[in-house]
Amino acid sequence: xxNELFSEKxxxxxxxxxxxxxxAEKRTRTxxxxxxxxxxxxxxxxxGLPARWRLIPEETELHQWQRECLxxxxxxxxxxxxxxxxxxxTLFALAAAQHLQNGNESDLRLAIVVPTIxxxxxxxxxxxxxxxxxxxxxxxGGGEEPSAPDGIRVLICxxxxxxxxxxxxxxxxxxxxxxxxxxxxxxxxxxxxxxxIFDCRPRYTLGLSATPEQDSGDQGIPSNDAxxxxxxxHGLGPxxxxxxLRQSLEAGLLTPFExxxxxxPLTMTEAAQYERLSSEISELxxxxxxxxxxxxxxxxFLAWCQSQISRGGNAAAEAERxxxxxxxxxRLLYQAEARSKVALxxxxxxxxxxxxxxxxxxxxxxxxxxxxxxxxxxxPVVLEHSQLPSSLRDENxxxxxxxxxxxxxxxxSLVEGFNVPxxxxxxxxxxxxxxxQRVQSLGRMLRRKADQRGARIIVLYVRDTEDEAIYEKxxxxxxxxxxxxxxxxxxxxxxxxxxxxxxxISKAPRAYKPPSSEIDVNGLQPGDPYPGKPDGMxxxxxxxxxxxxxxxxxxxxxxxxxxxxxxRNSFRRAHRTWAGHLIVxxxxxxxxxxxxxxxxxxxxxxxxxxxxxxxxVRLRIRRVAGRQVxxxxxxxxxxxxxxGPVEVLALLLNWVVSVEREKGVLAMHIFWDRGNNYWxxxxxxxxxxxxxxxxxxxxx
Numbered sequence: 271x272x273n274e275l276f277s278e279k280x281x282x283x284x285x286x287x288x289x290x291x292x293x294a295e296k297r298t299r300t301x302x303x304x305x306x307x308x309x310x311x312x313x314x315x316x317x318g319l320p321a322r323w324r325l326i327p328e329e330t331e332l333h334q335w336q337r338e339c340l341x342x343x344x345x346x347x348x349x350x351x352x353x354x355x356x357x358x359x360t361l362f363a364l365a366a367a368q369h370l371q372n373g374n375e376s377d378l379r380l381a382i383v384v385p386t387i388x389x390x391x392x393x394x395x396x397x398x399x400x401x402x403x404x405x406x407x408x409x410x411g412g413g414e415e416p417s418a419p420d421g422i423r424v425l426i427c428x429x430x431x432x433x434x435x436x437x438x439x440x441x442x443x444x445x446x447x448x449x450x451x452x453x454x455x456x457x458x459x460x461x462x463x464x465x466x467i468f469d470c471r472p473r474y475t476l477g478l479s480a481t482p483e484q485d486s487g488d489q490g491i492p493s494n495d496a497x498x499x500x501x502x503x504h505g506l507g508p509x510x511x512x513x514x515l516r517q518s519l520e521a522g523l524l525t526p527f528e529x530x531x532x533x534x535p536l537t538m539t540e541a542a543q544y545e546r547l548s549s550e551i552s553e554l555x556x557x558x559x560x561x562x563x564x565x566x567x568x569x570x571f572l573a574w575c576q577s578q579i580s581r582g583g584n585a586a587a588e589a590e591r592x593x594x595x596x597x598x599x600x601r602l603l604y605q606a607e608a609r610s611k612v613a614l615x616x617x618x619x620x621x622x623x624x625x626x627x628x629x630x631x632x633x634x635x636x637x638x639x640x641x642x643x644x645x646x647x648x649x650p651v652v653l654e655h656s657q658l659p660s661s662l663r664d665e666n667x668x669x670x671x672x673x674x675x676x677x678x679x680x681x682x683s684l685v686e687g688f689n690v691p692x693x694x695x696x697x698x699x700x701x702x703x704x705x706x707q708r709v710q711s712l713g714r715m716l717r718r719k720a721d722q723r724g725a726r727i728i729v730l731y732v733r734d735t736e737d738e739a740i741y742e743k744x745x746x747x748x749x750x751x752x753x754x755x756x757x758x759x760x761x762x763x764x765x766x767x768x769x770x771x772x773x774x775i776s777k778a779p780r781a782y783k784p785p786s787s788e789i790d791v792n793g794l795q796p797g798d799p800y801p802g803k804p805d806g807m808x809x810x811x812x813x814x815x816x817x818x819x820x821x822x823x824x825x826x827x828x829x830x831x832x833x834x835x836x837x838r839n840s841f842r843r844a845h846r847t848w849a850g851h852l853i854v855x856x857x858x859x860x861x862x863x864x865x866x867x868x869x870x871x872x873x874x875x876x877x878x879x880x881x882x883x884x885x886x887v888r889l890r891i892r893r894v895a896g897r898q899v900x901x902x903x904x905x906x907x908x909x910x911x912x913x914g915p916v917e918v919l920a921l922l923l924n925w926v927v928s929v930e931r932e933k934g935v936l937a938m939h940i941f942w943d944r945g946n947n948y949w950x951x952x953x954x955x956x957x958x959x960x961x962x963x964x965x966x967x968x969x970x
Contacts, residue, residue, distance in 0.1 A: 275642070319402070319403065319406060319423060320401050320402075321376070322371075322372050323367070323368050323371040323372060323378075323400065323401065323402065324368065324400055324401040325364040325365070325367055325368040325397070325400045325402070326361060326364050326365055326368060326400075327399065330361070332361070332362075332365060333357075333358055333521065333523065334521065335353070335357070335358075335511070335513045335517070335521070336358060336361065336362045336365060338511070339351060339362065339510070339511040339513075340362070340365060340366060340369065342510050342511060343366055343476065343510060343511075344366070344369060344370075344373075346507070347370075347450075347473065347474040347475070348474065348475050348476075348506065348507030349475075349476065349477070349506070349507040349508060349509070349510035349511075350456060350476070350477030350478070350479070350482050350497070350502075350503070350506050350507055350508065350509045350510065351476070351477070351478060351509070351510065351511045351512075351513075352479060352480070352481070352482055352509050352511070352512040352513070353478070353479075353480065353511070353512070353513040353518075354480050354513060354514055354515035354517070354518045354524075355480045355515075355712070356518060356523060356524050357480075357513050357515075357517075357518040357523055357524075358523065359454070359478040359479075360392075360393070360396060360454075360478075362478075363382070363452045363454075363476055363478060364396065364397075364400075366450075366476060367380050367450055367452070370450060370474065375448060375450075375473075375474075377448045378423070378448055378449075378450060379423060379424075379425075379440075379443070379445040379448050379449045379450070380423065380424045380425070380449075380450050380452070381424075381425045381427065381432075381436060381440065381445070381449060381450070381451050381452070381470070381472070382424070382425070382426045382427065382452045382454065383427050383428075383429055383432045383436070383451065383452065383453045383454065383459070383467055384426065384427070384428060384429065384454045384455065385428070385429050385454070385455045385458040386428065387411060387412035387428055387660070388664075388667065389454065389455075390409060390411060390412060390414075390426050390427070390428050393426045393454070394407065394409060394426055397424060397426070402423065402424055405417075405421060406421060406422060406423040406424060407422070407423075407424045407425075407426070408422040408424070408425045408426070409425075409426050409427075410425060410426070410427040410428065410431045410432060410435060410436065410439070411427055411428025411429075411430065411431035411432070412428055412431075412660075416439065419439060419442055419443030420443070422443070425439070429458060429459060429464055429467070430464075432467045433463055433464050433465075433466040433467050434466075436467055436470055437466065437467070437469040437470040439470075440470035440472075441470070445470070445472075446470060446471045446472060446473065447473055448473065449470065449472040449473055449474065450472060450473070450474035450475070450476065451467070451468075451470065451472035451474070451475050451476070451506075452475075452476045452477075452478065453467070453475075453476070453477050453478065453502070453506060454478045454479075455478065455479055456477035456478060456479045456482055456502055456506060457479050457481060457482050457502070459502050459505075460500055460501060460502045465501040465502065465505065467505075468501075468504075468505035475505065475506045475507055476506065477502065477506035477507070480515075482497055482502070482509060493785075493787070493788075494508070494509050497509060514749065515712065515749055515750055516748070516749060516750055516751055519750065519751070519754075525694075525723065525724055525725050526724040526725070527724055527725040527726060527727060527754060528724075528725075528726050528727070528754055528755075528756060529712075529726075529727045529728075529729060529746070529750065529754055529755050529756070530726060530727070530728045530729065530756050530757075530758060531729045531731070531741075531755065531756070531757045531758065531778065532612065532728060532729065532730050532731070532758045532759075532760050532772070533731055533732070533733030533738075533757075533758065533759045533760065533775075533779060534606060534608035534609060534612060534730055534731065534732050534733060534760055535608055535732075535733065535760070535761065535762070536606055536608070536732060536735070537606075537607055537608075540602060540606060540607065543602055544599065544602055544603070544735060547595055547598055547599040547602065548599065548736075550595050551592065551595050551596060551599065554588060554591060554592040554595065555571075555592065557588060558571075558575065558585060558588055558589060558592060559571065560820065561584075561585050562574050562575075563807055563808055563819070563820035564820050572593075572596075575589040575592055575593055576589070576593065579593065599736070600736075601633075603700070603732050603735060603736070603737050604631075604632065604633045604636055604700050605636065606732050608732070608760070608762065609636075609699050609700065609730055609732075610636075610639070610640055610643060611762065611768070612730060612760060612768055613629060613640060613697055613699055613730070614640070614643055614644060614647065615767065615768025615769075616695070616697055616728060616768060617629070617644055617647075617649055617651075617677055617697075618647060618649065619767060619768065619769070620676075620677075620695050621649050621650065621676060621677070624676070625676070625694050625695045626670075626673070626676045626677070626693045626694055626695065627676065627677045627678075627693065627694075627695040627696065627697065628677075628678050628680065628693050628695070628696050628697070629677065629678070629679040629680065629696075629697045629699060630680055630681075630696070630697070630698045630699060631679070631680075631681055631699040631700050632681070632700045632701065633681070633700065634655050634656075634657055634681050636699070636700070637653065637655060637679045637680065637681055637699075638653070640679055640699075641653045641679050644677065644679065649676075649677055650674070650675045650676045650677060651675060651676075651677040651678070651679060652666035652667075652669055652670055652675040652677070652678050652679070653666060653678075653679050653680075654666055654667060654678055654679070654680040654681075655680060655681040656681065666678065693725070694723050694724065694725045694726070695725065695726055695727075695728075696712070696725070696726070696727040696728065697727075697728045697730065698727065698728070698729045698730065699730050700730070701729070701731070701740050712727055712750070731779075733759060733779060738779040738780050739780070741778045741779055741780040741781075741782060742780050742781070742782060742783055742803075743782075744782065745782040745784070746778070746782070747778075747782075748782075755778075756774065757774065757775045757776070757777060757778055757779075758772045758773060758774050758775065759772075759773050759775055760772055760773075761773070781863075783801070783802055783803040783804075784801070784802050784803065785802060785803050785805060785848070785849075786802045786803055786805055786806065786847035786848050786849035786851055787848060787849045788802065789801060789802035789849065789851065791851055791868060791871060794868045795868075796831075796834065796867075796868065796869050796870065797834070797867050797868070797869075798867065798868050799865070799866070799867060799868070800851070800853045800866040800867055800868045802847065802849075802851070803847070804845050804847065804853060804855070804864070804866050805845075805847050805848050806845050806846050806847035806848045806849075806851075807819055807820070807845065807846050808820055808843065808844075808845060809825055809843065809844045809845065809846055809852075810841075810842055810843050810844075811832055811835055811836060811842040811843075811844075812842075812938060813935065813936040813937070813938045814933075814935045814936065814937050814938060814939075814950070814951060814952040814953065815829065815832050815933075815935045815952065815953040815954075816951055816952065816953065816954055817831075817832055817835070817844070817954065822888075824951060824954055825846060825852075825872055825873075825874075826872070826873065826954055827852065827870060827872055827954065828870075829953050829954070831852065831869055831870050832953070832954075834854065834869055835854050835869070838854050838855075838856045838857065838867065839854050839855055839856065839857060840857050843855070844869070845866075846872055846874070850871050850872055850873065850874065851868060851870075851871060851872075852868075852869045852870045852871070852872045853866045853867060853868055853869060854866070854867055854869055855867075887902065887941070887942045887943075887944055888939050888940075888941055889901065889902055889912070889939060889940045889941070889942055889966075890902075890903050890938065890939055891923075891926060891937060891938060891939060891940060894911075898923050898926075899911050899912065899919075900912040900919065900922070900923075900940060900966065902968055910968045910969055911968070911969075912966045912967065912968055913967050913968065913969060914966070914967045915964055915966075915967065918963050918964055918966060919966070921959075921963065922940060922948060922959065922963070925959060926940065926950065929950055929952060929957060933952050933953060935952055935953065937950055937952060939951070942966065944965065945965060946962040946963055946964065946965065947959070947962065948963060
């Protein structure tokens with residue numbers, strides 16, 4: 271059976287084209303001899319280094335933000351700048367190095383670490399325009415190795431190579447005392463292995479990223495503070511300057527653009543599969559969250575599930591099944607039929623208008639299929655992802671740069687480190703929900719074009735599904751401006767342009783809620799709407815008016831706050847966010863949006879406040895055959911009742927009744943240290959029985 275994807279006829283045509291290309295390149299060579307024929311390196315330059323470096327063109331004027339940021343960085347020689355893609359981070363880094371060399375550090379050694387091979391060569395192209403001889407510029411990674419360290423003044427390294435070889439190279443060459451380390455896309459260096467680049471102990475450090483922050487594990491810490499506490503933040507220095515995508519647009523550094531957010535439907539079959547998976551996921555989540563809350567983990571729920579799988583604890587099997595079902599649901603959404611229909615429709619329309627387009631997806635399998643479908647339609651398309659041979663990837667990217675191809679379909683590999691100054695259409699077919707990846711994707715599109723063309727980015731999501739969660743995780747109106755965002759729903763159309771299925775809607779499918787760590791509650795009064803995410807831990811008011819965590823720890827709050835919870839929530843529930851904000855969901859009839867209200871700022875439950883269920887014994891006060899008894903509930907199936915001493919039981923139960931009358935509460939438990947001490951926990955207080963009593967007796 272012949273290969274339908276690549277026939278012998280296709281192979282012959284490819285070989286012929288490659289041969290013709292080689293012949294054409296030979297005819298364009300000038301001069302009687304090539305450098306390789308004479309043994310002379312045509313690219314060699316003299317090793318002499320200028321005393322004053324010129325790393326940026328003399329006619330180049332720094333942007334306002336760069337002029338403001340430069341003295342901030344020079345004052346300490348350390349720090350990270352958070353600047354949107356396309357805002358000029360590379361130019362800033364070169365200007366900083368130039369100022370160092372031409373000022374206080376006349377023997378500078380510059381090491382630049384980048385995450386990808388294409389980005390290494392982009393930096394190399396920038397530096398070749400400087401007055402540094404090419405022989406003094408070394409490369410490390412992608413099959414490249416620097417020459418003798420003595421002749422190198424600038425070294426550009428791929429991260430994976432730098433982590434293994436840069437510290438030894440710097441030490442051998444005696445660089446550290448005069449070394450400036452620049453880490454581009456520095457958020458990529460936060461893994462334990464990658465962070466070994468800081469072992470070279472440079473004197474000066476500069477981090478560059480549009481989104482340097484990493485998940486801190488402690489969700490109560492603001493993102494910039496979390497970055498400063500991270501390995502990369504320690505190595506490079508804190509974020510000292512921020513310049514957003516919106517500021518870049520307002521400064522005229524990026525091309526004008528719109529973002530079209532297009533909600534897609536599932537087919538009936540897809541919708542039924544989605545509902546079935548979601549039901550199973552919901553049931554598993556409920557069971558797992560009980561254990562998650564009791565663990566008091568600072569990780570988010572998904573990260574906690576993944577950690578349970580690796581540890582092999584009691585929850586490992588359920589956590590593994592939960593992750594597996596969630597991944598199946600994600601694949602279902604990635605493979606939604608409407609995604610490819612709309613993407614192909616957009617590309618066909620764009621090709622007719624001679625636009626250049628980039629398509630981003632999270633799944634290699636899906637972009638492979640999209641590439642084949644686009645090729646079958648005769649579109650001038652190339653493919654780019656990490657599973658292709660490096661030589662083919664390079665040729666495909668170059669074909670797109672030159673305009674031979676007008677569409678490039680990519681997985682995550684194009685998100686960082688790839689400049690596309692001629693693209694004016696972007697399709698984000700699927701997003702993991704990562705704000706970082708979405709910002710980087712937009713940045714690829716928005717670099718100013720020579721012909722002043724605008725750009726359009728089309729974001730596809732499956733409506734009425736978890737796909738919509740991407741709008742809760744980023745404030746896109748704040749990031750790029752409300753006027754640049756347009757929202758649509760799409761319905762399938764037959765034999766008509768894809769755009770005829772669009773219906774514009776007024777707003778995003780879900781509202782953005784910032785994390786609680788970013789909420790300033792100083793201006794909030796009790797009962798005010800809470801503007802942040804209801805993250806954190808569940809709390810519940812027990813029948814004794816104690817506010818407790820799921821595992822029984824008391825959260826100390828005034829009784830007035832407890833009464834506010836009871837007044838507003840019939841389930842007696844509240845939340846303590848990761849930032850320590852006590853919030854309550856208000857009962858609302860017929861409302862589709864949850865109404866969260868701020869109540870107070872509360873301290874975390876302390877170990878000494880934890881219920882004696884962990885320190886001793888919690889005895890349930892139960893009513894059996896019309897009389898009160900004390901029960902020791904060891905599990906659901908095993909309950910033992912206190913049999914005596916009779917006088918001790920009578921004293922304790924009478925005491926409970928008196929406390930209930932005095933406090934106006936219903937006590938559900940008596941706590942006992944297995945010795946002579948008994949107490950109640952009521953309205954956040956520990957009330958000790960006044961006398962020492964003999965131990966209770968339980969049948970075996």
